[in-house]
Amino acid sequence: MKGEKKVSNATVKRLPKYYRYLSDLHQVGISRVLSIDLGRQMEITPSQVRQDFFQFGCVGLQGYGYEVEPLMQEIGKILGLAQPNQMIIIGAGKLGRALANHPSFEKRGFKIIGMFDLNPHLIGKSVRGIEIQSMDALPEFAAGHAVDIAVITVPRMHAREAAEKVIRYGIKGIWNFASVEFEVPDDVAIEHIHLSESLMSLSYKLKEKRQALAEKLEEGYCWTYGLECGLR
């Protein structure tokens, strides 16, 4: 990376969360923040927070903290948010339309400029002023617009084909909502949202919590109106 400080992978993973938290603070008019408060929110130590920011040259003053806005902008730059990202949605079903209507993406500079589907019943309809086009129109659209990211919200059996198409038409970013993985060339960036996997993780955690409670009850403890009382 020329002209930019190298940031470690671990730090990079935390940047979106920092950015989100800092923009929340900025929105409610907070101009300064201490590493201890940021750390609490991030569930890391204040010293880790300071080390993170030091990597890209942001140093806070002891007892003074960090200026929210410049820090947020610096992180935004590292995250590639300084320029807007133009997105298209492949799959204008309920999920695709829900994402097109999501208010927070545009606020972060992710602008939806096109929607595509195979379903003739959807083609020609509009979502927030964006006309749903046939997949056949994609090559021409991709050639005529600077599309940064394709959001894949087609049913999973069509996902691989959809991804191959967007890559063939030169789109380098894929945000994949179909529960299926695919290999992408080296110059293509991909992020997955695995809804079913997240739900299964929740189911596991829930089962664990219940088991822990059942064991505690077996050991002779019970909760009555929030009170823990030994029965032995």
Next chain:
Amino acid sequence: MKGEKKVSNATVKRLPKYYRYLSDLHQVGISRVLSIDLGRQMEITPSQVRQDFFQFGCVGLQGYGYEVEPLMQEIGKILGLAQPNQMIIIGAGKLGRALANHPSFEKRGFKIIGMFDLNPHLIGKSVRGIEIQSMDALPEFAAGHAVDIAVITVPRMHAREAAEKVIRYGIKGIWNFASVEFEVPDDVAIEHIHLSESLMSLSYKLKEKRQALAEKLEEGYCWTYGLECGLR
């Protein structure tokens, strides 16, 4: 955990993906799978795959592999999928309705039994036969039904309040789509889907790929119709 083998956290994290992959295999009629093939899919070594399964007593035979269906069922049991999980959706906006219509959740035993919203224009409408009810109806509903999971798809400024309500009414699982964190009691399980953060990570990766390409071009390489040719 009584009567159950202890599975490491690292393995637990991989279980949803194993489960998804195994059920894909099962669906297309594959009855046996080798650890090397599973490993490739999971992006881990075959030996790591064998170690994972060994923890819950599943041992494959060399050259024979694992039986897909029993393995899948065992993992499903650990993930708490053996019993159905009943869900309600708090927030019947576009995202909530998109999730209610998502076909794969019910297939995994996650059944949506109620939807709630504050918006009087939505109350009384139905999604897949489920009537959208007023938030005021939630206490009675939660008392009368075994609700395992509440899905929070309200706008972020209402998310904390919504979470407090579902916890107060005794619901122990929260699947949170609002980009905001909140503390939950020890006996409550929570999973977050951070859409904006995922999108920011994608933006970062995309920027990195472009920079790498730009540096390569500066060094005197160019791609013409997919051909890499030195210009120096």
